[in-house]
Amino acid sequence: MPQKSPSLPQKNRYRVFGNMALVVPKELDELEKPFSLHSPKPFEIRLQVPDLRVPIRNFLRTREVGEFLSGALAGAMTKAVLAPLETIRTRLVVGVGSKNITGSFIEIIEQQGWQGLWAGNGINMLRIIPTQAIELGTFECVKRTMTSAQEKWKQIEGPKLQIGHVNVNFSLSWVSPVAVAGAAAGIVSTLACHPLEVLKDRLTVSPDIYPSLSIAISKIYKDGGVGAFYAGLSPTLVGMLPYSTCYYFMYEKLKKSYCQSKKKKSLNRPEMLVVGALAGFTASTISFPLEVARKRLMVGALQGKCPPNMVAALAEVIRDEGLTGLYRGWGASCLKVMPASGITWTFYEAWKDMLLVEKRIL
Numbered sequence: 505m506p507q508k509s510p511s512l513p514q515k516n517r518y519r520v521f522g523n524m525a526l527v528v529p530k531e532l533d534e535l536e537k538p539f540s541l542h543s544p545k546p547f548e549i550r551l552q553v554p555d556l557r558v559p560i561r562n563f564l565r566t567r568e569v570g571e572f573l574s575g576a577l578a579g580a581m582t583k584a585v586l587a588p589l590e591t592i593r594t595r596l597v598v599g600v601g602s603k604n605i606t607g608s609f610i611e612i613i614e615q616q617g618w619q620g621l622w623a624g625n626g627i628n629m630l631r632i633i634p635t636q637a638i639e640l641g642t643f644e645c646v647k648r649t650m651t652s653a654q655e656k657w658k659q660i661e662g663p664k665l666q667i668g669h670v671n672v673n674f675s676l677s678w679v680s681p682v683a684v685a686g687a688a689a690g691i692v693s694t695l696a697c698h699p700l701e702v703l704k705d706r707l708t709v710s711p712d713i714y715p716s717l718s719i720a721i722s723k724i725y726k727d728g729g730v731g732a733f734y735a736g737l738s739p740t741l742v743g744m745l746p747y748s749t750c751y752y753f754m755y756e757k758l759k760k761s762y763c764q765s766k767k768k769k770s771l772n773r774p775e776m777l778v779v780g781a782l783a784g785f786t787a788s789t790i791s792f793p794l795e796v797a798r799k800r801l802m803v804g805a806l807q808g809k810c811p812p813n814m815v816a817a818l819a820e821v822i823r824d825e826g827l828t829g830l831y832r833g834w835g836a837s838c839l840k841v842m843p844a845s846g847i848t849w850t851f852y853e854a855w856k857d858m859l860l861v862e863k864r865i866l
Contacts (some may be wrong), residue, residue, distance in 0.1 A: 690748025801849025
């Protein structure tokens with residue numbers, strides 16, 4: 505019976521091309537075979553995108569973001585309700601039309617209809633949302649930072665300076681964190697959003713010259729370049745310091761004093777409305793002459809004459825109208841500032857409760 509020859513290792517294969525035969529190594533021949541359904545793939549590239557949902561959700565739930573959003577929402581809701589008072593107040597301050605609230609109201613209705621009461625309200629909403637968000641967010645952040653710095657300074661007893669036999673102790677206890685935070689809030693928000701304030705005033709005072717936002721932007725830029733959007737910035741900053749400082753200081757002081765007298769931890773919504781209104785009234789009364797000068801500088805170009813600086817604007821008002829001219833429109837201003845201030849604080853605290861305490865939305 506013939507025996508089978510032992511199996512030999514598989515030799516290289518031949519490939520025939522015409523009259524030529526090419527030796528193909530076994531390894532290369534195996535690579536050329538198509539992969540079967542069960543054979544493993546030689547390599548695989550996977551691109552894995554990191555899951556950012558949790559970090560984003562945690563960021564949105566931070567205290568700073570919650571305060572920022574609360575300020576934006578409170579400002580938007582307040583301005584939507586009180587836009588007619590803002591329109592009348594601006595006309596009285598800059599000296600356009602009637603010199604009293606009722607007369608100005610009637611003039612707007614006769615000339616522009618009911619929609620005239622909301623003239624410039626679109627840009628006003630675009631202005632107030634970032635302004636209020638930046639202002640209240642800055643106030644809360646600086647107040648916490650200053651309070652923390654005072655506590656740390658007190659623990660280390662602060663730096664000391666010795667001059668001969670005299671020791672001088674430096675202390676931050678005399679600095680009010682609320683006052684510093686209020687001043688910082690006013691300055692930061694003004695620097696960031698002043699061009700929107702200029703646009704809002706132009707659209708409110710002269711809707712015939714500036715019928716739309718795009719036309720107002722192009723015309724202001726054509727007349728004065730980028731600097732025209734910052735007209736009246738210096739008096740705005742000067743006027744903002746006493747107003748913003750007094751406004752936040754009075755609100756915090758009144759709130760704290762009232763809670764201590766009633767032995768309670770926080771105000772309810774009606775109490776916030778009243779305390780906020782009183783704070784706005786006090787701050788507006790103190791800084792109103794500077795507000796008159798600021799408005800004159802911002803819209804003076806519309807009447808063909810613009811005072812060179814704030815002092816000149818104040819002198820012009822006193823010369824033309826006497827000292828009482830410095831408070832022209834003060835009644836309309838209080839009529840607008842008091843409810844606006846009270847409503848803003850009420851909405852702001854309510855949104856903070858929802859976003860930060862109860863976490864209903866974020």
